[in-house]
Amino acid sequence: MLFTILSLLPFWGISGVIESNSKGIKIAYTYPAEETPIQYVVIGDVSYEGNKITKPHIIKRELLFNSGDTISVSEFEKILSSSRENLLNTSLFNFVEFTANLHPNNGSTINIFFVERWYLWPFPTVDIHERNINTWMDSPNFDRVSYGFYLVFENFRGRKERLRFNLRAGYNQRYAFSYTIPYLNTNQTLGMSVSAGYVRAKEINFMSIDNKQVFYKDPLSFVRTDIYAQLNFTYRKNFYHTHFINFRYNNLAFADTVLLLNPLFLNSDNSHLQYFMLKYEYISDYRDLKAYPLKGYFNKLSVTQHGFNIFHNDISPLFSVENSFRRYLALGDKWYFAAGLNTKVSFAENYPYFLERGLGYNENFVRGYEYYVVDAQHFGVLKTNLKYNILPQRVKRLSFIPGEKFGLMHYAIYINAFVDAGYTYDRVFFERNPYSNIWLGGAGLGVDFVTYYDKVFRTEFTINRHGKPGLFFHIVAPI
Template identity: 40%
Template sequence: MLFRSTNFYPIVWMLLLLLFVFNPTKASAEGINMDTAVVVVEYKIIGNKTTKNHIIEREFPFSLNDTISKNKLNYIIERTQSNLMNTLLFNFVNVDVVYFTDEIISIYVTVEERWYWWPLPIFEVQETNFNTWWETKNFDRVNYGLYLAKENFRGRKERLVFKAQGGYTEKAEFRYHVPYLNKKQTQGFMVGFNYNRNHEVMYGTTDNKRDFVKMDELYLQEQFVSRINYEYRPKLYNLHSFEVRHHYFSIADTVFALSDEFLEKKDNNTSLFSFLYTFKRDKRNFKSYPTKGYFAEFNVIKNGFGISDHNIDALYGLFSLRKYWKMGSRTYFAVYTKGKYSLERPPFYLLGGLGYNNNLVRGYEFYVIHGEHYGLAKTQFRYALVDNKITYLPFLFSEKFKKVPLSVYSGLFFDTGYVYDRELSKTNSLNNTHLYSAGVALDFVTYYDVVFRVEYSINHLNEHGLFLHFVAPL
């Protein structure tokens, strides 16, 4: 076995320290020669038919009449483009500089807006990831319905979402996000409601596989969640979020008969308040598939307050840090670290862990590893086989779809992780065990945040296989 030590956390913290110390983006922004500079006397915004000018201006890392070192001008132009692309409002952004004299410039920002109205049918698999579903191809675990979303509502970057869904999980959902409430565009809010119910419930894990109970004639779980969120974004790259949630869930006696750990108290009807604080710092060049920059996130989640929340009282924290380097004209390297620490062990219903969606050690797609604490690290070397090639498809119905960008990256990766839990390790061998894997990847990236990945990986159990994913790897 590659690892013998039983303490994984120093590895994660060492990676974090290296990421903060070795920060070439910061180093290049320092060392500015202020002897030669330019003054921005005007800027022009071109191409925005829906988006308000002030939404675009909010992302500028410069202001009118700013004096900018010529050494820093290219960085400012690059950041302007990245900031606007990361709003997810535009398919393309071009930023050009027009020199009136050697010292006086104008900045032209040209945007091509996305399609903002999405009435879409729902057809999705209810699994930890696509590969788990493909193993059985069980259409009983498919959701179907209607998804309605209005992006960039009122031209103010607002988002309105309705969802009506049947199938494995019956669901009704509403969300409304307003990023800017005040004139300075520093405060926003989100409100959401979600009702769902299931005939089948996961009540535990054995051998790191999920244990289910199902009754066709009875809903074993019903849940209603309401939430309100306040956001504070003082400048460009930092975001603070404060959220209060109320959970109401109804659990059938059948579930409690199978698991003593599902909830601390065997109440059929449970009401729970939660508080979440999130801090994000985002300086990636393109959030859907970054190749340069970094992203840091810290979360504190408090489930219940130990007063009238049916004995649920759990506090835990999450951190993640991602760093991306451009090493050559077509070569890139990325590191991702994430950790969770729980002060109190929550009931199984709220426990969580690795193995869901993209929160996993690649190569362990068929497993779930729940636990109180975990550490995760991913690394990937990439080579751009196709670098943002633009293809024009004239037969498509709208100009917002006809111009198609495509990038293709080959990659080598190595992942490692560790999940600790006092109880589940008795029946789940991957708990309290070092996990690691390596493999090769082929990633396809195009517009509207579409990423398609094909990966071949091998894990520490000597299991290997081909896996498909639909989000960026890290």
């Protein structure tokens, strides 16, 4: 479309603005009638507007072009659109808009306008100690709530760095900090993060029965104490591929009663353990927008080793490999399809319960089984979604909120139908858990409300394979 219009412009001798098919892209042109048809564009000056905090080199790192580049007309709009997506995926901006001015003799200037996010978040926290909000709503218990203070400084120093402090008292206590530096070298390919913390809890999940977590609580003392330190390195040579290496030291102490209740909890006679964890991750990310993808694909491979028999009270070594693949397709006429496949295999001579995570944790669950956990050494879960954009993205200014960081919001609504399936293989904890070693499935309908600050509010009605219906709420994209 862009190539056809620009090729004909010289014969018309007109000027104006092309509203690109890509969101946030405008292309202005001025051509005299005697010019020959344009075949390529030379990138001239690139200017930024609205980045009051973000440093220019952080922005430049996400652009697929540089001043002086020569780009074919057929690729010009695509490169601008992909650069805009890269900038939005940094989670530094609520809005990014490109305006390209094309001049005679194939020259061009590009202006990029930003609405930055709010970066400093000091606020009190109320933490519900459940796997997800649905399990707490199924059995509300305000005793299982902790209160604290959370401080996060996103885009610290304008360099996309992140500084976090977490102070939490009450039921489960946490005192932790982390500092992330995405770019250490001038080529902006190497990054690192450090974190450390002290955590202790008066309640602990020590086993699962009937696929429900069973907890032991001591109101007078802490039943788990964890001291940890972590160092993470990243290598991002290009835009879409990132390598991670993570080193972590854990020093854990549990109440003796926990081991009496479940001898397989640690698979050790020692209630005080220390061990190292080493993890490698490789991510290939070609999604258009990370918070709510509609096109592209994503793959994450994780290889993890817990324990190296270094300490006299080390854990029994546990090795695991996990992979997550997701594909997103735009079908046309506001219809979209997505599918995701998560798999995991783990190997150990003795499997400790506290490190076993099957289905029901984080993103690894079959919809319709939000109230359950299926602990296992190996699992696979397939999720599929067909959605329709009933309300395309709109921008609204909230007159009662000053400024643009919160006062200017975008939102969209999608309705969707979905089918999930999953299977676990467990040879250790299956006897008391009927959902182990069988196929699980769920299907239903849902509504997604997508808005700024990467927020997705989902409401889903699901019926699982065992005929149990449920209404569930989530705050992340379904796949």
